[in-house]
Amino acid sequence: MSGVLSKQFEGYAGKSSMVRKMFEAGIKLKQQYGADKVCDFSIGNPDLPPPAEVKTAMLEIAEHALEPFAFGYMPNAGFPWLREMMAAELTKEQGTTVTADDVMFSGGAAGAMNALFRCILDPGDEILVSKPYFVEYGFYVENFGGNLKTVATKPDFNLDLAALEQAIGAKTRAVMVNSPNNPTGQIYPKEDLEKLAAILRKKSAEFGRPIILISDEPYRFLAFDGAVVPSVLPLYEYSVVLGSFAKNLSLPGERIGYLVATHNMPEKEKFMSSVIMASRIIGHVNAPIVGQKLLKHVLGKQVDLAVYAERRNAMAKVLTDAGIEFTMPKGAFYFFPLAPGGDDAAFCDELTKNLVLGVQGSAFGMPGYFRLAFCHSVDVIRRSADGFKKARAAFK
Numbered sequence: 001m002s003g004v005l006s007k008q009f010e011g012y013a014g015k016s017s018m019v020r021k022m023f024e025a026g027i028k029l030k031q032q033y034g035a036d037k038v039c040d041f042s043i044g045n046p047d048l049p050p051p052a053e054v055k056t057a058m059l060e061i062a063e064h065a066l067e068p069f070a071f072g073y074m075p076n077a078g079f080p081w082l083r084e085m086m087a088a089e090l091t092k093e094q095g096t097t098v099t100a101d102d103v104m105f106s107g108g109a110a111g112a113m114n115a116l117f118r119c120i121l122d123p124g125d126e127i128l129v130s131k132p133y134f135v136e137y138g139f140y141v142e143n144f145g146g147n148l149k150t151v152a153t154k155p156d157f158n159l160d161l162a163a164l165e166q167a168i169g170a171k172t173r174a175v176m177v178n179s180p181n182n183p184t185g186q187i188y189p190k191e192d193l194e195k196l197a198a199i200l201r202k203k204s205a206e207f208g209r210p211i212i213l214i215s216d217e218p219y220r221f222l223a224f225d226g227a228v229v230p231s232v233l234p235l236y237e238y239s240v241v242l243g244s245f246a247k248n249l250s251l252p253g254e255r256i257g258y259l260v261a262t263h264n265m266p267e268k269e270k271f272m273s274s275v276i277m278a279s280r281i282i283g284h285v286n287a288p289i290v291g292q293k294l295l296k297h298v299l300g301k302q303v304d305l306a307v308y309a310e311r312r313n314a315m316a317k318v319l320t321d322a323g324i325e326f327t328m329p330k331g332a333f334y335f336f337p338l339a340p341g342g343d344d345a346a347f348c349d350e351l352t353k354n355l356v357l358g359v360q361g362s363a364f365g366m367p368g369y370f371r372l373a374f375c376h377s378v379d380v381i382r383r384s385a386d387g388f389k390k391a392r393a394a395f396k
Ligand SMILES: Cc1ncc(COP(=O)(O)O)c(C=O)c1O
Pocket: 044, 107, 108, 109, 110, 111, 134, 178, 182, 216, 218, 243, 244, 245, 246, 252, 256, 257
């Protein structure tokens, strides 16, 4: 007799995310050795409190909690007044016209991505992404019978445009970029995105079907040293941006995010009504209502970026002192250093022995490196210095 699972899920059995595994290993180590002894840089779960306005907004939501329909069903794309507010905010942020009908609220950026893939993928279609990449992408693409095709980046983690162009074929439905990048912290320059747009126009014409440019931007707000994160919306008519309030407002568990399409995308109405329908029929129905009501008060606010900047410097010092090579991240809250000795799994094991948790680069499609999430206090980062030095010494 065969098992209860689909063939696909039988195959997934050993494949659950290494990030999650490390996160769970961290919880066990903390129970065993004490929370103050373990430096857990495995998961990007922001520890900063949300902006103070979130509390005021929650109190107001509570004040009206017993009114009829306070938590009622709503239009699948979100409250119409919130879509208006968001469009005004995005017009400033993205430097181009965005109107309410270009926007859909979703269950996080992840929910928006699944709805998008639901309505653009036929079985066997491909989504192209540069390595290393956020590991969940592969699962989301496979949810709808698609294949995630990966292409190497340049040594500094910038897009390898020639490699991307070569990888585009008749089955390519979209190229996805993530900037600031998880796990590398790279921010792609505008010139590269313009060149990518030109490649996509050329390839769309060649294959007789528009290829979408997806920009996954949960870390847009977090750019260091005045770095600018260019918007793809003004650069390419078939652009779709996915955003999130998980990191800028420290609300990852509330699952609130959004999708926005280029205002003048050909067939935009059909596209937006399809993505809204997709969100409904994959069971999201609408983005969480509490999160939407919160946004009324906190749209445009964010956590204190100076805290992340200080942590980035602290982590850079710890790694430098340990003799570990890395490229300084321009944005987001991750380092993606070279694994001493070259074997990322072996190095992460050695780190774990020293009660420091990182995630092997293989989990992001790039062996030989490892990822550290620096959404932890400067104290924790400094405390990890000894562990890094000892692990490094083991690979001398
Ligand atoms: C690159 C990237 N994309 C998407 C997501 C998912 O964001 P959300 O929690 O809003 O679904 C994450 C979360 O860590 C991420 O790092």
